[in-house]
Amino acid sequence: MSSGIAGRVVGLALGSVLLAGCARFDESASTPFTAEPSFRGGITEPQGPPPSWALRPKGPCIDPDPNVVATCLDSSAGLVSLGGYALVAERRTGRIMQVTLVDPSVPQLPPVEIAAIQVDATGDGGLSDIALSPTFREDGLIYAYVTTPSDNRVVRISEAGTVKPILTGIPKGADGNRGAIEWASPTALMVLTGDAGNTSAANDPGSLSGKILRLDNPSPGTNTPTVVGSGLGAAGDICRDGKKGMWVTDRTATEDRLQHLGADGDLSVAWRWADQPGVGGCAATRDGVAIALAEGKALAFATADPTTSAVTVAPSRIAQNMYGKLLGAAPSSDGSIWVTTTNKTGDTPGEFDDRVVKIPPLGVQPVGQE
Numbered sequence: 520m521s522s523g524i525a526g527r528v529v530g531l532a533l534g535s536v537l538l539a540g541c542a543r544f545d546e547s548a549s550t551p552f553t554a555e556p557s558f559r560g561g562i563t564e565p566q567g568p569p570p571s572w573a574l575r576p577k578g579p580c581i582d583p584d585p586n587v588v589a590t591c592l593d594s595s596a597g598l599v600s601l602g603g604y605a606l607v608a609e610r611r612t613g614r615i616m617q618v619t620l621v622d623p624s625v626p627q628l629p630p631v632e633i634a635a636i637q638v639d640a641t642g643d644g645g646l647s648d649i650a651l652s653p654t655f656r657e658d659g660l661i662y663a664y665v666t667t668p669s670d671n672r673v674v675r676i677s678e679a680g681t682v683k684p685i686l687t688g689i690p691k692g693a694d695g696n697r698g699a700i701e702w703a704s705p706t707a708l709m710v711l712t713g714d715a716g717n718t719s720a721a722n723d724p725g726s727l728s729g730k731i732l733r734l735d736n737p738s739p740g741t742n743t744p745t746v747v748g749s750g751l752g753a754a755g756d757i758c759r760d761g762k763k764g765m766w767v768t769d770r771t772a773t774e775d776r777l778q779h780l781g782a783d784g785d786l787s788v789a790w791r792w793a794d795q796p797g798v799g800g801c802a803a804t805r806d807g808v809a810i811a812l813a814e815g816k817a818l819a820f821a822t823a824d825p826t827t828s829a830v831t832v833a834p835s836r837i838a839q840n841m842y843g844k845l846l847g848a849a850p851s852s853d854g855s856i857w858v859t860t861t862n863k864t865g866d867t868p869g870e871f872d873d874r875v876v877k878i879p880p881l882g883v884q885p886v887g888q889e
Contacts, residue, residue: 578626580627580629580871581626581627581871582627582871582874584876585623586876586877586878586879587627587842587871587874587875587876587877588605588618588619588620588627588857588874588875588876588877589607589616589618589619589627589630589874589875590627590871590872590874591630591871591872591873592607592609592616592618592630592859592872592873592874592875593609593610593611593612593614593863593873594609594610594611594861594862594863594864594873595607595608595609595610595846595847595859595860595861595873595874595875596608596609596610596645596646596647596648596697596846596847596859596861597647597648597649597664597699597756597800597846597847597859598649598800598847598848598849598857598859598875599649599650599651599849600849600850600851600857602851602852603619603620604617604618604619604620605617605618605849605857605875606633606649606651606661607630607847607859607875608646608647608648608649608663608847609645609646610638610640610643610644610645610646610647610861610864611638611640611645611863611864612635612640612645612646613635613636613637613638613640613645613646613665614632614634614635614646615632615633615634615635615636615646615649615661615663615676616630616631616632616633617630617631617632617633618630618875620877634661634676634680636663636665636674636676636682637667638665638666638667639666639667639668639691640666641666641693642692642693642694642695642696643694643695643696643697643713643753643864644666644671644691644696644697645665645666646663646664646665646666647663647664647665647666647696647697647698647699647754648663648664648698648699648700648756648847649661649662649663649664649700650662650663650700650701650702650708653702653705654705658678659677659678660675660676660677660678661675661676662674662675662676662685662700662708662737663675663676663700664698664699664700664710666691666696667691669691670687670688670689670690670691671689671690671691671696671698671712671713671715672684672685672686672687672688672689673685673686673689673698673700673708673710673734673737675737675739683739684739685708685734685737685738685739685742686710686732686734686737686742686744688727689712689715689727689728690715690717690720690726690727690728691715692714692715692716692717692728693716694715694716694753695713695714695715695716695717695728695752695753695754696713696715697713697753697754697755698710698711698712698713698754699711699754699755699756699757700757701757701758701759701765702759703733703759703765706735706736707733707734707735708733708734708737709731709732709733709734709747709757709765710730710731710732710733710734710744710757711730711731711732711751711754711755711756711757711767711769712727712728712729712730712731712732712751712754713728713729713751713752713753713754713769714728714729714751714752714753715728715729717729718752718771718772721749721750721751721752722749722750724746724749727744729749729750729751729752730746730748730749730751731746731747731748731749731751731757731765731767731780731786732744732745732746732747733745733747747780747784747786748767748778748780748784748786751767751769752769752770752771752772752776753769753770753771754768754769755767755768755769755770755775755798755799755800755801755810756768756798756799756800756801756811756847756848757801758800758801758802758803758808759803760779760803760808760828761803761805762782763781763782764779764780764781764782764828765779765780766778766779766780766789766801766803766808767779767780767786767801768798768799768800768801768810769798770795770797770798773793773795774791774792774793774795775791775792775795775796775797775798776788776790776791776792776798777789777790777791777798777801777808777810777821777830777834779823779828781828787828789821789823789828789829789830790821790830790833790834794815795814796812796813796814796815796817796819797812797813797814797815797844798810798811798812798813798819799811799812799813799845799846799847799848800845800846800847800848800849800858800859801848802848802849802850802856803850804820804850806822806823806825807820807821807822807823807830808820808821808823809821809848809850809856810834810848811845811846811847811848811858811859812836812845813844813845813846813861814844815836815839816839816840816841816842816843816844816845817836817837817838817839817840817845818836818837818838818845818848818856818858818878819834819835819836820834820835820836820837821834822834837878838876838878842858842860842874842876843860843861843862843868843869843872844860844861844862844864844865845858845859845860845861845876846858846859846860846861847859851877853880854879854880855877855878855879855880856877856878857875857876857877857878858875858876858878859873859874859875859876860872860873860874860875860876861873
């Protein structure tokens, strides 16, 4: 475990706004609160775009694609975008890595480990997701969804590296262990749990699996969650919709789903994928939501009705087959989406896997896309 999280973040400072987990691109409505925390490194984040966007020189762990932020990570999951930086969860190792966007005409900076958690990575378990405390500037706390040998749980990592349980006893199975976390407000942490391979438990009010849970004022010790949604399959992600609701992605035996949780607590399916492209991380946009696809090997964009949040047109896809399986997704202040790849799980990984990639806004083609 890191001896000091904020102290281990080398040269890292937040940009003008916190974009914790998944948030709306329109920064004026990106969060229901204005935490704007910052890491306490002594080096200020560079301002403005890099001076050059030429292709990088080739070399070990140096992807020449200028949209690639970091390479040679282990199988990656959730991430938090921090302007020119990101914190990335490595699912199997339990490490939280800092990656930094630099001028693409020079080699990438190597990822820096800022914390590590012991996890059970069998099946799809491990370190699934991370979220910063709403008061991170003051307390340096990071929350994480992890798998242990006995359960799935939410934990809190202090600046000194101490790990304390927040919510334990989430059922664990051979698969369906992935989960996600996101703040709905400064005091409400939303938790998406997988069904642990047991579809009946997802509809059982006595089980924590296959649920959307709310933890009010979570702190180490006993926290009683409120169930706000049931019947979820394998968990993808949960992210704010830029208003007062949340987007949710999950996978069932017959379809993948994009669901919307309204401010009134109503959970409704916005879109279904019969071809099961492997929905994962989500990031709300001004017009809808972007979804990372693992089996679809692309980033999908779903346009939603601003009043009903219904999606009536099939989501478009960009960066198809460019980076392999995508899992984590988080927005950046310039309208792009940062994603993680998970090619070291299943498929034969490429030379530079696993990676963090910055995908330009819809309508701006990534380099190499025809």
